[in-house]
Amino acid sequence: MQRFQIFWHNLQQDLKIFLYFTILFSVFRLVFMGIFNTYLSSSTIQDIMLCMWYGFRLSLKTAGMIALIGGILATLPQIGFMKWPSEIIRKIWSALMILIFTIAFFARIPYFEIFNSGFNIMLINGVHDDWGAILDTAINEYGLLWRLPLAFLITGILIWLLLKLLNIKTRPAKITNSRQLFFAVVRVIIVLPIFFVFVRYGGAFDYAHSINWESAERLPSAFLNENILDDGQALYRVHKIYKEQKKLTEVKLTPEEIRKEIGILGGNTQAGTIEDAFKHSVAVPKLAKQPDNVIVVLGESYALWPMLPKYQPMGLTNEALRMLNSPNSCATALMLAHGTGTMPAVNGFVTGLAEAGITEETAPESYKTQYATGIGKIMKDAGYKTVFWYGGMPSWRDIKNYVLAQNFDECYCASDFKYSGGNSWGCPDKVLFDKVYEYIGTHPNKKTFHIILTTSNHPPYTIDVVSEGFDKKKVLQNLPDDIANDDGIINELGHIWYADMAMGRFVRKTEELKPDTLFVVTGDHAERFTFSKDVNDKTLSAIPCIIYGQGVEKNWLANNATGCAMQILPTLAEIVGKPNMQYSSILKSLFTNDKPVFNHRFYAWDDKIYDLNANAPDFIKDYANAAKKITCWRVVNGNKILK
Secondary structure, three states: OHHHHHHHHHHHHHHHHHHHHHHHHHHHHHHHHHHOHHHHOOOOHHHHHHHHHHHHHHHHHHHHHHHHHHHHHHHHHHHHOOOOOHHHHHHHHHHHHHHHHHHHHHHHHHHHHHHOOOOOOHHHHHHHOOHHHHHHHHHHOOOHHHHHHHHHHHHHHHHHHHHHHHOOOOOOOOOOOHHHHHHHHHHHHHHHHHHHHHHHOOOOOOHHHOOOHHHOOOOOOHHHHHHHOOHHHHHHHHHHHHHHHHHHHHOOOOHHHHHHHHHHOOOOOOOOEHHHHOEEEOOOOOOOOOOOEEEEEEEOOOOOHHHOOOOHHHOOOHHHHHHHOOOOEEEOOEEEOOOOOHHHHHHHHHHOOOOOOOOHHHOOHHHHOOOOOOHHHHHHHOOOEEEEEEOOOOOHHHHHHHHHHOOOOEEEOHHHOOOOOOEOOEOOHHHHHHHHHHHHHHOOOOOEEEEEEOOOOOOOOOOOOOOOOOOHHHHHHOOOOOEOOOHHHHHHHHHHHHHHHHHHHHHHHHHHHOOOOEEEEEEOOOOOOOOEOOOOHHHHHEEOEEEEOOOOOHHHOOOOOEEEHHHHHHHHHHHHOOOOOEEEOOOOOOOOOOOOEEOOOEEEEOOEEEEOOOOOOHHHHHHHHHHHHHHHHHHHHOOEOOO
């Protein structure tokens, strides 16, 4: 009887912990909505209440797991060992969980400001980033030095509250004989599994009526949908997505199976290599005469949204709009970025492969063989010297060695320049563009292809944009109602303006020096729209793709043309390639594509963006997965397809 009394006491303590964390996650949810209250302006009270209800149900699983582990560590051992220090172990475990989840909550706030999401796969991708720069950004842009002490202070308060709760006297079991003990044990044996199932399925008793992170998006607001997930569930999401991505690298496809995937993408299933499977031929180049310089500007966080009619009056991207409105330009209505981050965008150009979460820049194959599908090989075959320009440091993701191994003749980074200003990610964009302009001026007789990867439009935002000419008054006068008049936001908008200004200044100077230069202006990613309330996927996720220069015609692309970043490579081949030149590309060019396009997260068609994971028809999912599997095969197994 004594053992059952101890067990009964411990069970009540575990229940207290379960209730405590369930409430705590609900409080975090409310506080988060308070912090980002501007995102709620288009949401109804019913939507907010449903967010809290769905979140409460989902957090039953997180709180249940915390309580279960605490029970395994504290309650169960004491059934066999009466002197087991269950109370101490339970308090230590619970305090540790409070610390972890409080710090996670404080970290989620700047994380959401950056990615418009709770913890997602970018958390994994960040492992390979420059930790010094990340730390600098966290300190100077996102207040690490005050957020962390505040998190510790709140943790202390929350632990104190938990201890107060645990010290409340529990109710003893009213058992005086063996018969009562028997029925008490039976009730526990019956009730605990039922309770476990109820918690496991998020307030339901079967999977069909359950709630989990995959099915949590039930509201019209993306913000509220993200807020349904507590940090435990968001981190579990990261874990599951990472496992799924990792599976791709471990896929043991047979040659017959990889040929099937090639067929899904419209490639030659009888080819002996990936390169040969996706051979294309330039019949007649779009430009009759090859320009001396072809320049791709890959702008940091250079999104489409400032060019949309609603935001144009702020004047953040006047230079891009000048090119867009020129008769010597064509453009997509929207383009999907290669991935969520800069390195996936670089990998897309360097390898020409789909984003599969396998960090090609770290793969041995990327230094052993050259990807024929990459832009370096395509442009070299077209007769161009290839030069990569990066406004950051060569050590970042080993970018310099990586691109030099992949058909780039030269690579220049911030460490090659003398400059002042900039931030921990690199030099000011103006410095970078000036160096490219200088290079073009001193290498007049060599056809050259340039990729320019900028850095200034990245936190910490340290450029003095006002001194550079940023008109705050104009922006404030034309600021949409749903964008807050906040100094930090205005400064961030100023950096979008600066990036566009620096790019436009370079384009103007270069076309004066070399009038036949062909420019492609695009962005590495877009999903950092942090200024406004809830927005649609086009505003949140689309990047521009502007093709500009002598001989470019508007009618090359339809007004509703939709593309993805992978298509820039074959498109350039079709514009400046030599007649009858062969090149390898997994996807068709923007000029000939007749299928929906995709990236790691979305698919797009006819100027609209859709969720690839949730809403895509099976044939589109198969199409995207085939590209990812081919990527994994090429990076892991090499170019050959064995018979």
